Amino acid sequence: MDSRIIIANWKMNGSAEMVANIVPAIVGFKVPGVRSVLCPPAIFLRSVAEMIGSAEVFLGGQNCSTEKSGAFTGEISPEMLGNVGCRYVIIGHSERRQCYFETNGVVGKKFVNAMEAGLIPICCVGETGEERSKGLTREVINGQIDSLFTALGESTSKVNLEFLIAYEPVWAIGTGESASPDLASETHIMIRDRVAQHNAVVAETIKILYGGSVNEKNAGSFFEKGEIGGALIGGASLKPHSFNEIRKLAAGA
Numbered sequence: 001m002d003s004r005i006i007i008a009n010w011k012m013n014g015s016a017e018m019v020a021n022i023v024p025a026i027v028g029f030k031v032p033g034v035r036s037v038l039c040p041p042a043i044f045l046r047s048v049a050e051m052i053g054s055a056e057v058f059l060g061g062q063n064c065s066t067e068k069s070g071a072f073t074g075e076i077s078p079e080m081l082g083n084v085g086c087r088y089v090i091i092g093h094s095e096r097r098q099c100y101f102e103t104n105g106v107v108g109k110k111f112v113n114a115m116e117a118g119l120i121p122i123c124c125v126g127e128t129g130e131e132r133s134k135g136l137t138r139e140v141i142n143g144q145i146d147s148l149f150t151a152l153g154e155s156t157s158k159v160n161l162e163f164l165i166a167y168e169p170v171w172a173i174g175t176g177e178s179a180s181p182d183l184a185s186e187t188h189i190m191i192r193d194r195v196a197q198h199n200a201v202v203a204e205t206i207k208i209l210y211g212g213s214v215n216e217k218n219a220g221s222f223f224e225k226g227e228i229g230g231a232l233i234g235g236a237s238l239k240p241h242s243f244n245e246i247r248k249l250a251a252g253a
C-alpha cells in the first residue's frame with residue numbers, strides 16, 4: 001500500500017505557546033511511511049516551518065487567494081505560502097464555503113492559482129446533512145469536482161496534475177459523528193469515478209482522504225479500507241497524543 005497522508009487542520013486555534021508545545025511533540029514522533037502535513041493558522045506558518053526541519057512532516061496553508069498579488073488587503077497568495085515553506089494548501093474547506101461564501105467558481109480559481117505556484121492543493125468536497133437527506137450527495141460532490149477541472153481548462157488532460165481530494169461530509173465535521181468507513185469508502189469510489197471522467201490517469205493515482213470527526217479511536221477502521229488514502233483531522237490534530245496515534249494507525253494498516 002502506498003503511504004497514507006495525515007493532515008492536521010488547526011483552523012483558527014492555537015497560540016505561539018501552543019505551537020511551541022505541539023510541534024516538537026509531533027515532529028519528534030517519527031512515523032516512517034506516513035506523510036504528515038501540518039496546517040496551522042497562517043500567522044504561525046513561519047515558526048512551524050523553523051521547527052519542522054524533517055523530511056517526514058510537511059507544511060500547508062489553510063487557504064489562499066484567487067489572485068497572484070496586488071491590492072487584496074488581508075489575502076495571502078499561494079506563492080507567499082511557498083515562500084515560507086508550504087508544500088500544500090487546503091482549498092474549499094466547507095467552513096470557507098459556508099462562512100465566507102466561497103462558491104465552486106472561487107474554489108476552482110484558488111485551485112489553479114495554488115497549482116501554478118507549485119503547491120499541492122488539498123481540495124475539500126462534501127455534502128451537508130440536508131443535501132444528503134434530499135438525496136443530493138452525488139450531484140453536490142460531482143459539481144464540486146467538475147468545477148476544479150473547469151477551472152483548469154486546457155490543463156485538464158495533463159498527466160502530472162498533483163493534488164489531493166478530501167471527502168469531508170459537512171455533517172461529520174466537528175460533530176463527533178463521523179461517516180461510517182463503508183459510507184466514506186463508497187463515496188471515495190464515486191469521487192474517483194468522477195475524476196476519471198475528466199482525467200483517467202490522475203484518477204488512477206490520486207489520493208482521496210476522509211475528514212470529519214476522525215480520532216485515534218475510529219481512525220483504524222477507516223484505514224482498513226484500501227480506498228481511504230489518509231485523513232484530514234481537525235479537533236484531534238490539536239492534541240499531539242491523538243494526532244500521533246492516528247499517524248501510527250495510518251502506518252500500520
Ligand code: PGA
Nearest residue numbers: 173174212213233234235
Ligand atoms: P474535525 O474537522 O476533525 O474536527 O471534524 C475536520 C476538518 O474540518 O477538516
